[in-house]
Amino acid sequence: MPELPEVRHLSHQMDGELRGRTIAGVDVAQPKCLNVPLSEFERLTVGRTVTKVTSRGKWVFVTLEPGSMFLLSLGMGGEALLHAKGEPVPDNRQVAFRFGDGSALSLHFWWFGYAHVVPSAELSSHAMTSRLGLDPLNEVEFTWSAFDYLLEMRKRSAIKAVLLDQKNIAGIGNVYIQDILFAARLHPMRKAGDVSSAERQDLYGAIRSQLRHALELGGLAYEKDLYNQSGGFKDFLVGYREGKPCPVCGTAVQKVKTGSTASFICPSCQT
Amino acid sequence: MPELPEVRHLSHQMDGELRGRTIAGVDVAQPKCLNVPLSEFERLTVGRTVTKVTSRGKWVFVTLEPGSMFLLSLGMGGEALLHAKGEPVPDNRQVAFRFGDGSALSLHFWWFGYAHVVPSAELSSHAMTSRLGLDPLNEVEFTWSAFDYLLEMRKRSAIKAVLLDQKNIAGIGNVYIQDILFAARLHPMRKAGDVSSAERQDLYGAIRSQLRHALELGGLAYEKDLYNQSGGFKDFLVGYREGKPCPVCGTAVQKVKTGSTASFICPSCQT
DNA sequence: GGCATCAACACAGA
DNA sequence: CTCTGTGTTGATGC
Numbered sequence: 140m141p142e143l144p145e146v147r148h149l150s151h152q153m154d155g156e157l158r159g160r161t162i163a164g165v166d167v168a169q170p171k172c173l174n175v176p177l178s179e180f181e182r183l184t185v186g187r188t189v190t191k192v193t194s195r196g197k198w199v200f201v202t203l204e205p206g207s208m209f210l211l212s213l214g215m216g217g218e219a220l221l222h223a224k225g226e227p228v229p230d231n232r233q234v235a236f237r238f239g240d241g242s243a244l245s246l247h248f249w250w251f252g253y254a255h256v257v258p259s260a261e262l263s264s265h266a267m268t269s270r271l272g273l274d275p276l277n278e279v280e281f282t283w284s285a286f287d288y289l290l291e292m293r294k295r296s297a298i299k300a301v302l303l304d305q306k307n308i309a310g311i312g313n314v315y316i317q318d319i320l321f322a323a324r325l326h327p328m329r330k331a332g333d334v335s336s337a338e339r340q341d342l343y344g345a346i347r348s349q350l351r352h353a354l355e356l357g358g359l360a361y362e363k364d365l366y367n368q369s370g371g372f373k374d375f376l377v378g379y380r381e382g383k384p385c386p387v388c389g390t391a392v393q394k395v396k397t398g399s400t401a402s403f404i405c406p407s408c409q410t
Numbered sequence: 411m412p413e414l415p416e417v418r419h420l421s422h423q424m425d426g427e428l429r430g431r432t433i434a435g436v437d438v439a440q441p442k443c444l445n446v447p448l449s450e451f452e453r454l455t456v457g458r459t460v461t462k463v464t465s466r467g468k469w470v471f472v473t474l475e476p477g478s479m480f481l482l483s484l485g486m487g488g489e490a491l492l493h494a495k496g497e498p499v500p501d502n503r504q505v506a507f508r509f510g511d512g513s514a515l516s517l518h519f520w521w522f523g524y525a526h527v528v529p530s531a532e533l534s535s536h537a538m539t540s541r542l543g544l545d546p547l548n549e550v551e552f553t554w555s556a557f558d559y560l561l562e563m564r565k566r567s568a569i570k571a572v573l574l575d576q577k578n579i580a581g582i583g584n585v586y587i588q589d590i591l592f593a594a595r596l597h598p599m600r601k602a603g604d605v606s607s608a609e610r611q612d613l614y615g616a617i618r619s620q621l622r623h624a625l626e627l628g629g630l631a632y633e634k635d636l637y638n639q640s641g642g643f644k645d646f647l648v649g650y651r652e653g654k655p656c657p658v659c660g661t662a663v664q665k666v667k668t669g670s671t672a673s674f675i676c677p678s679c680q681t
Numbered sequence: 682g683g684c685a686t687c688a689a690c691a692c693a694g695a
Numbered sequence: 696c697t698c699t700g701t702g703t704t705g706a707t708g709c
Contacts, residue, residue: 141696214697314696412682486682522709584682
C-alpha cells in the first residue's frame with residue numbers, strides 16, 4: 140500500500156468510516172513501529188476520537204481529538220484493515236486499535252512501517268512528515284513553475300532521484316515512477332538540468348495523469364484497501380514488464396540498476 | 411612550501427632564528443588570510459615573544475608568550491622569509507611581522523594560505539589544526555599497528571584518499587604521495603581494504619623513508635626556505651614525469667585523473 | 682600543490 | 696515496493 144494513490148484512497152475510506160469513533164484500546168505486537176514508549180502511545184491515543192483523516196505523500200494523518208495526531212506509514216507494503224464489531228482481528232497484526240463501538244482497525248507491515256503519534260502542537264517537529272514536499276495532485280501547490288524550479292534546484296541529480304525524493308514531491312515511489320518516466324521518454328539517470336523545457340512539461344503532465352488515473356482506479360491491483368479489496372490499476376506500460384515489448388516501439392523492456400533502485404525502461408524510447 | 415618536509419624544515423629554521431624575538435608590529439595586506447579581525451589579530455600578537463616553533467602536518471605552530479599561538483599554513487605554495495634589520499620587506503607580502511630588533515618575517519601566499527592566531531587556551535578549538543592526524547615521522551605515534559588500523563577503518567576508500575586525508579596522517583600532499591605509492595607498487599585507486607599486509611608494510615616504509623629523505627634534503631627544489639634557499643629534493647621516480655620511462659620497467663609514466671586529483675603512475679608496476 | 686562546505690551517492694540497519 | 700543515518704566522493708570557492 141505504498142504510494143500516493145493507494146495511501147490517498149485509503150485515507151479517503153478511513154475518513155468516511157472512522158470519523159466519530161473513539162479509541163477504547165490499542166494492541167501493539169511490535170513496539171519498534173512506534174515513535175514513543177507504549178505507555179506514552181496509549182496515553183496519546185486511548186480515549187480520543189477520530190475527527191478527520193487526510194494524507195500527504197505516503198503518510199496517513201489521523202486527527203484524534205482532543206490534541207493528538209496519529210501518523211501512519213505502511214512502508215514497503217502493508218495493510219490497514221477495518222473490522223466490524225464481532226469480527227476477529229487477524230493474527231500477526233503489528234498494531235490494532237479497538238474502538239468504543241466494538242469495531243477495530245488493524246495494521247500489518249510486511250517489512251517495515253511506522254505507527255507514530257504526536258501531540259498536535261508538536262506535529263511540526265515530527266521529522267518524517269514535517270519536510271514532505273509538494274502534493275502532486277494539489278494543483279495549487281504543484282504548479283508548473285514550482286516543478287520547473289525544483290528541477291533547476293537539483294539539476295545535478297538524476298531525474299529519478301529528484302522525483303523519488305519525498306522532500307521534493309511527496310508520494311511517488313519506485314512503482315509509479317516507472318511509467319511516469321516512460322511517458323516522458325526520459326532515462327532515469329538523465330541529469331535534471333539536462334531535461335529540456337518541453338520534456339519537463341511532458342514529465343509534469345505524466346506525473347499528474349499517472350497518479351490521478353491510479354487513484355481513480357483505487358490504486359494497485361496487488362494492494363488491499365480498508366475493506367480488503369484490491370485496486371484496479373494493473374496495466375503497466377513498462378514497469379515490472381522485463382522482457383515484454385515496449386508498447387510504443389516493440390523493443391524488449393530492460394530491468395536495469397539505477398543507483399540503488401531498479402528501473403524498467405525501454406532502451407530505445409527513453410534517453 | 412606545502413608538505414611535511416618543507417614545513418618541518420621551515421619550522422626548524424624558524425625555531426632556531428625567532429626564539430626570543432618580540433613582535434613590534436604586523437602589516438596585513440590580505441585580511442582574508444586571518445581568522446579574526448585585524449585589530450584582534452594585532453592584540454594577540456603585538457608585544458608577544460616567540461618562545462618555540464614546531465610543526466604538524468602542513469601547519470607551523472609558533473608559540474607567542476604570553477598566551478598566544480600563531481598558526482601558519484602556506485596552502486598550495488607560498489613562502490615565509492626572514493629579513494635582517496635594515497633589509498626591505500618585499501612587495502606583495504600578504505602578511506609581515508616586524509620584530510623589536512628590526513628584523514622581520516614576511517609571508518607570501520601564491521594562491522591561498524592561512525595566518526591564524528588563537529589564545530593558547532583555545533588552541534584545541536581551532537578546527538583546522540585540532541583534528542590533524544598522526545605525524546608520519548614520529549615513531550611513537552605513527553606505529554605500524556596504528557597505520558594498519560587506519561587502513562582497516564577506511565577500507566572502502568581509495569588508498570590515495572586515505573593517505574591524503576589530513577585527519578588520518580598529517581603532512582602528505584599530492585606531491586610526495588606520487589612516489590610513495592610508486593614505491594609500494596600501489597595504484598592510487600586501490601581500496602585500502604584490498605591492500606595486503608605485505609603491501610601495507612611496504613607502504614608504511616615508503617611513507618617514512620620518502621618523507622625523511624626529503625626532509626634531510628631540505629624539501630623540494632622548487633620551494634624556498636626561511637633564507638630563500640631552495641631545497642635539494644628533485645629526483646622524482648614517477649611524480650610529475652608524464653611520458654618519461656618508469657625507472658623500474660621502462661613503461662611510460664601516465665598522468666591520470668584519480669577522483670579530483672591528478673596522479674602520475676607506472677601503469678605496469680602499480681596495480 | 683590546500684582546505685572547508687555542500688550536494689549527491691552508496692550502504693547498512695530498522 | 697520504505698526511510699534514516701553514516702561515510703565517501705565530487706564540485707565549488709576562497
